[in-house]
Amino acid sequence: RPSNHVTIVEMAPRDGLQNEKRLIDTETKIELVDLLSDCGFERIEVTSFVSPKWVPQLADAADVMAGIKRKPGIRYAVLTPNMQGLEAALAAGADEVAIFASASESFSMRNINCTIAESIERFRPVAAASCDRGIPLRGYISCVVECPYEGAVPPANAASVARQLRELGCYEISLGDTIGRGEPEAVDRMLDAVLADLPASMLAGHFHDTSGRALDNIGVALDRGIRVFDAAAGGLGGCPFAPGAKGNVDTVAVHHYLALHGFETGLDEEKLARAAAFARSLRSAT
Ligand code: HMG
């Protein structure tokens, strides 16, 4: 793999759809994943095994996992907030699971109904079980720079949660600007704190694009050596528990930005454009 390679982890089926009010049928979700599977991604986040009361859109997680055409070489990943989620994810044959924490206490309460410290305890058996089975474990941290309830988040908070997720066994930690309002200077300061403990090779950037700064934030992260970014084809996405959060940065835009800066992603531009158009067609009219 060339040293200028960047991995884009595709988020449209999970982060992209979880915030859509209109229920999208299972067949359509499967079609989206199958289109994405043809684009050249190494990893696709397919769905979440969370409470269907909290996220009704993804209540069909097991059916989506059962219906997709798996392409060799792609890791199909899912979110697992607790043991119940992990067991369902393993039964569905997930190739990778992700636990998700927050750098802000208020967002942790609103998103997963527990404090940050409680979430780490809740993740402990999830991490142990996935590591036992040899299933790669990813960790997310939401609100690494801005919280919809608390405003600016101190960089030390993100660094502390990152350390704890690494200790649980996460091979990679995805740093989330959940509401997409992070300014590049704030992202840089946050990365300073996180990189004091963790190497860039363990980090990923997860930028939503509310303020239109996501590509600039990716630029800052690239300068710091980060080579994995989350993005959603068509720019869909947002978290139902983060009011005002807009979509994930669009995979098409990230691919173009990276190409312009001399990085390669291994993605097929034409197929990606087709998948992104399909994803956009699923977005409710606003
Ligand atoms: P709780 O209500 O405290 O959970 O929710 P509980 O353990 O008390 O269980 C309550 C009910 O939920 C029970 O059912 C459980 O069976 C059920 P009942 O007895 O009432 O019928 N339940 C489940 N059902 C299916 N699968 C499960 C599961 N767990 C419990 N895994 C909980 C706690 C964590 C479950 C809940 O708060 C939850 O599901 N939260 C998920 C929120 C979410 O998905 N948010 C979006 C993803 S995070 C995100 O988007 C940010 C990210 O993109 C990065 C960024 O942008 O920052 C990753």
Ligand code: MG
């Ligand atoms: Mg997100």
